[in-house]
Amino acid sequence: MDKVKVYYNKFGLPRIIIISFLLFLLIAAVMLEIPISALISDALVRTGMNGILVLSMVPGILAGIGLNFGIPIGIVCGLLGGLMAIQLNLYGFTAILVAVLISLPLSLVAGYLYGLLLNRVKGSEMTIATYIGFSIVSLMSIGWLVLPFTSEEMRWPIGTGLRTTITLQGRFERILNQWGAFKIGDVVFPTGLILFMLFFCLLVWLFLRSRLGTSMIAAGDNPKFATASGINVNKMRIIGTMLSTVLSAVGIIVYSQSFGFIQLYQAPMFMSFAAVAAILIGGATIKKATISNVIIGAFLFQSVLVVSLPVANKILADVSSLAEIARIVISNGIILYALTQIGGGE
Amino acid sequence: MDEKLKIVIQEDSLGTKIKKALVSNMVTVFFVILCIIGYYYSGLTFGFLLNDLITRMVRNSFLVLALLLPVMAGMGLNFAIVLGAMCAQAAVIFVTHWGVAGLPGIGLTVLLTTPIAILLGYLTGQLFNKAKGQEMIGGLILGFFSNGIYQLIFLILIGSVIPFNNETLVLSTGVGLRSTIDLKDGLRYAIDGAWTLPFTTAAMAFGGLTILHGIYRYIKGLPSLGIGPKHKKYLLSGASGAALIGWVFYIQSTSSFVNLIKVPMVTAILIGLMCVFTTYFSRTKLGQDFRTVGQDRHIADVSGINSDKTRLTAMILSTVFASWGHIIFLQNLGTFSTYGSHEQIGFYSVAALLIGGASVTNAKISHALLGTLLFHTLFIVSPLAGRNLFGDAQLGEYFRVFVAYGVIGVSLVMHAWRKQIEGKKRLSQ
Numbered sequence: 001m002d003k004v005k006v007y008y009n010k011f012g013l014p015r016i017i018i019i020s021f022l023l024f025l026l027i028a029a030v031m032l033e034i035p036i037s038a039l040i041s042d043a044l045v046r047t048g049m050n051g052i053l054v055l056s057m058v059p060g061i062l063a064g065i066g067l068n069f070g071i072p073i074g075i076v077c078g079l080l081g082g083l084m085a086i087q088l089n090l091y092g093f094t095a096i097l098v099a100v101l102i103s104l105p106l107s108l109v110a111g112y113l114y115g116l117l118l119n120r121v122k123g124s125e126m127t128i129a130t131y132i133g134f135s136i137v138s139l140m141s142i143g144w145l146v147l148p149f150t151s152e153e154m155r156w157p158i159g160t161g162l163r164t165t166i167t168l169q170g171r172f173e174r175i176l177n178q179w180g181a182f183k184i185g186d187v188v189f190p191t192g193l194i195l196f197m198l199f200f201c202l203l204v205w206l207f208l209r210s211r212l213g214t215s216m217i218a219a220g221d222n223p224k225f226a227t228a229s230g231i232n233v234n235k236m237r238i239i240g241t242m243l244s245t246v247l248s249a250v251g252i253i254v255y256s257q258s259f260g261f262i263q264l265y266q267a268p269m270f271m272s273f274a275a276v277a278a279i280l281i282g283g284a285t286i287k288k289a290t291i292s293n294v295i296i297g298a299f300l301f302q303s304v305l306v307v308s309l310p311v312a313n314k315i316l317a318d319v320s321s322l323a324e325i326a327r328i329v330i331s332n333g334i335i336l337y338a339l340t341q342i343g344g345g346e
Numbered sequence: 347m348d349e350k351l352k353i354v355i356q357e358d359s360l361g362t363k364i365k366k367a368l369v370s371n372m373v374t375v376f377f378v379i380l381c382i383i384g385y386y387y388s389g390l391t392f393g394f395l396l397n398d399l400i401t402r403m404v405r406n407s408f409l410v411l412a413l414l415l416p417v418m419a420g421m422g423l424n425f426a427i428v429l430g431a432m433c434a435q436a437a438v439i440f441v442t443h444w445g446v447a448g449l450p451g452i453g454l455t456v457l458l459t460t461p462i463a464i465l466l467g468y469l470t471g472q473l474f475n476k477a478k479g480q481e482m483i484g485g486l487i488l489g490f491f492s493n494g495i496y497q498l499i500f501l502i503l504i505g506s507v508i509p510f511n512n513e514t515l516v517l518s519t520g521v522g523l524r525s526t527i528d529l530k531d532g533l534r535y536a537i538d539g540a541w542t543l544p545f546t547t548a549a550m551a552f553g554g555l556t557i558l559h560g561i562y563r564y565i566k567g568l569p570s571l572g573i574g575p576k577h578k579k580y581l582l583s584g585a586s587g588a589a590l591i592g593w594v595f596y597i598q599s600t601s602s603f604v605n606l607i608k609v610p611m612v613t614a615i616l617i618g619l620m621c622v623f624t625t626y627f628s629r630t631k632l633g634q635d636f637r638t639v640g641q642d643r644h645i646a647d648v649s650g651i652n653s654d655k656t657r658l659t660a661m662i663l664s665t666v667f668a669s670w671g672h673i674i675f676l677q678n679l680g681t682f683s684t685y686g687s688h689e690q691i692g693f694y695s696v697a698a699l700l701i702g703g704a705s706v707t708n709a710k711i712s713h714a715l716l717g718t719l720l721f722h723t724l725f726i727v728s729p730l731a732g733r734n735l736f737g738d739a740q741l742g743e744y745f746r747v748f749v750a751y752g753v754i755g756v757s758l759v760m761h762a763w764r765k766q767i768e769g770k771k772r773l774s775q
Binding site for chain 2: 069117120121122123124126127128130131132134135138139141142145146160161273321322324325328329332333335336339340342
C-alpha cells in the first residue's frame with residue numbers, strides 16, 4: 001500500500017487523470033469504429049511538430065526563470081526566418097536551413113535582451129513573461145503590416161501587409177515529415193520530423209551534461225548556493241533564456257512546415273500556453289524538467305487533442321467545439337495545478 | 347520661526363516637485379499626450395468624443411473600481427475578475443431566457459449573480475492562498491480555465507443536459523447558445539435608461555457637488571490649516587467645480603452638440619456610491635486589516651490578523667463587485683457576444699487602471715477613473731487616427747492592443763525591478 005502511495009505521489013494526480021482520460025477516449029474511439037491507425041499517425045506528427053516548442057521550456061525551467069511564457073519572442077524570430085526563406089525564393093531543405101540560420105542570430109539577440117529583463121524581475125517572471133509575449137505579438141502584428149516583404153505569395157493581393165496565413169505548399173510544406181517516412185500497417189511514421197525533434201532533444205541533453213549546463217542547473221536549483229560556489233547566476237539565467245528563445249524559434253519553423261502554413265498576427269499569442277501545458281503534463285514542475293518530460297508530455301497532450309476531436313464529433317453530431325473546450329480546460333487546469341504546487345511562496 | 351522654515355522648504359522644492367510628479371506619473375503623462383495626438387489626428391469633433399466617452403465611462407468604470415480592493419490586500423492586479431463577469435453573464439442569459447425585462451430583470455440578475463460570485467470569489471481566494479506570490483499569473487490562467495468551463499456549460503450542456511427551450515437564444519441544432527445575444531427586449535438600458543439628464547445639467551450638478559466637497563474639506567481641515575500639502579486640495583475641488591459650471595454655462599449659450607448629450611444618472615450614481623464605499627471601507631477595521639496584510643503578511647499574522655481569511659474576503663468582494671460591474675456593462679452594451687464579452691474584461695480593466703497611474707501595490711479611485719477615461723479615449727480615437735495617419739485603420743487597432751499589453755508588461759516590470767532594488771538596499775543596510 002505504501003508503495004502505491006509513493007508511486008501515486010511521484011506520478012501526480014493530474015497525470016493519472018489525463019492518462020485515464022486518454023485511455024477512456026481510446027476505448028471510445030475503438031467502440032465508435034474510428035480508425036485507430038489514422039489517430040496514431042496524427043498523434044506522432046503532432047508530437048513531432050510541437051516537440052521542439054515544448055523542449056524550449058526545459059532550459060528556462062532549469063535556469064530558474066520558471067515556465068517561459070515568453071516564447072512568443074522566439075516564435076516571431078522563427079516566423080521572420082520562415083518569411084525570409086520565402087522572400088529569398090528558396091525551396092525544400094535549403095529553405096528550412098536558411099530559415100533556421102536567419103532566425104538564429106535574431107533569437108539569440110532577442111533572448112539575451114529578454115534574459116537581461118528577466119534578471120531584473122526575479123520572482124515575478126511568469127506574469128511578466130506572459131505580458132511581454134503578448135506585447136511582442138501585438139507589436140509584430142504592426143510589423144507584419146509594415147515590413148517591406150515583396151513576395152507576391154505573402155502579401156495580400158489587395159491592401160497592405162502580409163496575409164494572415166501563408167501557405168507553404170510547394171515551398172517546404174511537410175518536407176521533414178515526408179523524409180524517410182514509412183508505413184507500419186496503416187500507421188505512417190514521420191521519420192524526418194521525429195528524428196529532427198530527437199536530434200534537438202539530444203543536443204539539449206548533451207548541453208545539460210556539459211560544464212556550462214551543470215552550472216546552469218545549479219544556478220536554477222539554488223541560486224544562493226550557486227553564487228557561493230562561484231557561479232554567475234545572472235549569466236546562467238541569461239544563457240537559459242537565450243537557449244529557450246532559440247529553441248522556440250526553431251520550434252515554430254518545424255511547426256509551420258508540418259502544419260503547411262505560416263500563421264501571423266495573433267496566432268502566436270497563445271502558443272506558449274500549449275507548450276507549458278505539455279511539459280507539465282509530461283511530469284515537469286516549475287523547478288524541475290527533463291527531456292523525458294518533454295517527449296512524454298508532448299505525446300500525451302497531443303494524443304488527447306487528436307483523439308478527442310473525432311470522438312466528440314461522433315458522440316455529439318454538431319458539436320466540434322468539445323475538443324477545443326477539452327484543450328482549454330486541460331492545458332489551463334494543469335498550469336493552475338502546477339502553480340499551487342510552488343508552496344505558498346513563503 | 348518654524349513655520350517660516352517650512353514655507354521656505356516648500357517653495358524651494360516646487361520645481362523639483364513638478365519634475366518628480368511628472369516622473370512618477372510617467373505612464374499617465376505619456377497617455378495624456380498620446381490621447382491628445384490621437385484626438386488631433388482622428389478628426390473627431392469634441393462633442394462626439396465626449397458622447398462616446400460618457401457611454402464608455404459609464405460602462406466600464408465600475409469594473410475597474412472592482413480591482414481596487416485586492417490591490418489594497420497585496421494580491422496585485424486581480425485578473426480573475428473575469429470569473430465575476432462570467433457569472434453575471436450567465437445570470438443575464440437566464441434572465442433573458444425567462445423574459446424578465448427592465449429594472450425587475452436587473453434585480454433578479456443581481457439576486458442570481460451575487461451568491462455565485464461569492465462562491466467563485468471564495469474558491470479563487472482559496473486558490474490564491476495556495477499560490478501566494480503568483481496571484482497574477484494564477485488569476486490570468488484561472489480566467490482562461492473558467493472560460494473553458496463556461497463554454498462547456500453554454501455550448502454543450504445547454505439544451506442537451508440542461509433543459510433550455512428558447513428558439514431565439516439556442517442554436518438551430520437545439521444544443522448550445524448562439525454566439526451573440528440581443529438584450530433589446532430585455533435588460534438593455536434597464537439601469538441607464540431609468541433616469542437620464544442632459545449632460546449640461548448633470549455637469550452642473552457635478553460641479554456643485556465638487557464645490558460642496560471642497561467646502562466640506564475646508565471645514566473638516568480647519569484645525570490642520572496650513573500644514574502639509576493637503577490644505578490646497580479643497581481649493582482644487584472648489585476651483586475645478588466652479589470652472590466646470592462656468593464652462594457649462596458657456597456651452598449652453600452655443601448650439602454645440604454637447605447640449606444634446608445625455609447622462610445615465612442611475613449608473614453614474616452607482617459608480618459614485620462604489621467610490622464612496624471604497625473610500626470609507628479603507629478606514630474601517632477590515633480596511634485597515636487589508637492594508638496590513640497588503641504590506642506584510644507575516645507582520646499581519648503576528649499581530650493577530652488572519653491574513654489568509656483577509657485575502658479571501660478581498661477576493662470575494664472583488665468578484666462580487668466585478669459581477670455587478672459586468673451587469674452594468676452588459677445592459678449598456680445591449681448586445682453581447684456569448685463567448686467573448688467576458689474574456690477581455692480582466693485585461694482591459696487592468697490596463698485602464700495602470701494607465702491611470704496605479705501600480706501593483708498602490709491603486710486609488712482617481713487612478714481607476716482617470717485610467718478608464720484615457721484608455722477609452724484611446725479606444726475611440728486610435729482606429730481613426732491610424733487610418734488618417736497611415737491609411738490603415740487596422741494599424742491603429744493593433745497599436746492600441748500593443749499599447750494595452752505593453753503598459754501592463756512595463757508596469758509589472760517596473761514594479762518588480764523596484765522591489766528587487768529595495769530588497770538589495772535592505773540587505774546591504
